[in-house]
Amino acid sequence: MNTPFFSFISILVFSLIFVFDTSAQKSNTPETENALLWKVSGNGLAKESYLYGTIHIICPNELIMNEAIKGHFNQSEQLYLEMDMDDIGLLLKMQSPKTMNMEKGNSLKKLLSPANYDIVSTFFRDSLQKSIKSYDKTKPFFTLSTIYPKMLACSQPASYEVEFLKMAKSQKIEILGLETLDDQLAAVNSIPYKEQAEGLLEYVKDFSKSRKDFERLIHAYKVQNLTEFAKLMEEEEGKSEGFEENFLNKRNEKWTSVIAEAAAKKSTFFAFGAAHLVGENGMVALLRNAGFTVEPISF
Numbered sequence: 001m002n003t004p005f006f007s008f009i010s011i012l013v014f015s016l017i018f019v020f021d022t023s024a025q026k027s028n029t030p031e032t033e034n035a036l037l038w039k040v041s042g043n044g045l046a047k048e049s050y051l052y053g054t055i056h057i058i059c060p061n062e063l064i065m066n067e068a069i070k071g072h073f074n075q076s077e078q079l080y081l082e083m084d085m086d087d088i089g090l091l092l093k094m095q096s097p098k099t100m101n102m103e104k105g106n107s108l109k110k111l112l113s114p115a116n117y118d119i120v121s122t123f124f125r126d127s128l129q130k131s132i133k134s135y136d137k138t139k140p141f142f143t144l145s146t147i148y149p150k151m152l153a154c155s156q157p158a159s160y161e162v163e164f165l166k167m168a169k170s171q172k173i174e175i176l177g178l179e180t181l182d183d184q185l186a187a188v189n190s191i192p193y194k195e196q197a198e199g200l201l202e203y204v205k206d207f208s209k210s211r212k213d214f215e216r217l218i219h220a221y222k223v224q225n226l227t228e229f230a231k232l233m234e235e236e237e238g239k240s241e242g243f244e245e246n247f248l249n250k251r252n253e254k255w256t257s258v259i260a261e262a263a264a265k266k267s268t269f270f271a272f273g274a275a276h277l278v279g280e281n282g283m284v285a286l287l288r289n290a291g292f293t294v295e296p297i298s299f
Helices: 003-019 067-074 088-094 114-127 140-145 160-171 181-189 193-205 207-222 226-234 241-265 283-289
Strands: 037-041 049-054 078-081 174-177 268-273 293-297
Touching: 037 067, 049 067, 049 160, 049 241, 049 283, 067 160, 078 160, 078 241, 088 181, 114 193, 140 193, 160 174, 160 268, 181 241, 193 207, 207 226, 241 268, 241 283, 283 293
Parallel strands: 049 268, 078 174, 078 268
Antiparallel strands: 037 049, 037 293
């Protein structure tokens, strides 16, 4: 996978779906149903489909891609990611200044106090060897995504999305998206710039704690403990109710009909952020409420 495309994955998918997908969605997932892989059947489906909860950035040695996952993937006739990551037009649009930058007149320096701006500037200079000036006009939401690779114990992060893309291309099956870039950008743009800037500041101010919290989240993911995963997400601070509604609930509700329609046509492998699986408004609960049988698959 080429470098620009992986950069796109880390900036777009990880930033949009994982960095802020830690709002306090309450988990009602029973302990016995902690799983990353789920089978969807019933409700008139001719063939089974599958849900897989991803984490969008992880060290290669920690990425789980065993025979059980591959076996169910190989039974599928199409792949749905959160967006169609095989679309080069998506990459070009994502990297455009109109997408990445704040509206005219806004800047990170204006959004933060001089003291707090210096904190962020110093962190970027000393820890990332980057100048914060390069990100002054960038939406803080996207700027925050540049920090996350620093939290990993490896220099070249891996991505489940990239792995599934490779597998889909190898099998020559169609790659589709649950939503469009505009859908995701609408969720990003619903967060006030000031709130985005404060979120960036909080991660930077106590980076050692942020890194430890991230490591705990990675561990919960690796052992497929979605109950703990959700609990850790609930501990995140500074996430508004409006954010939860726009970034999780509304999107999950829209995805329910997309998943139902796609699964009715072909056996489909759906891969999206694990945060979307859990809770009373998560995909497992919503699909069950829609009449489907959704069962965890152990591996």
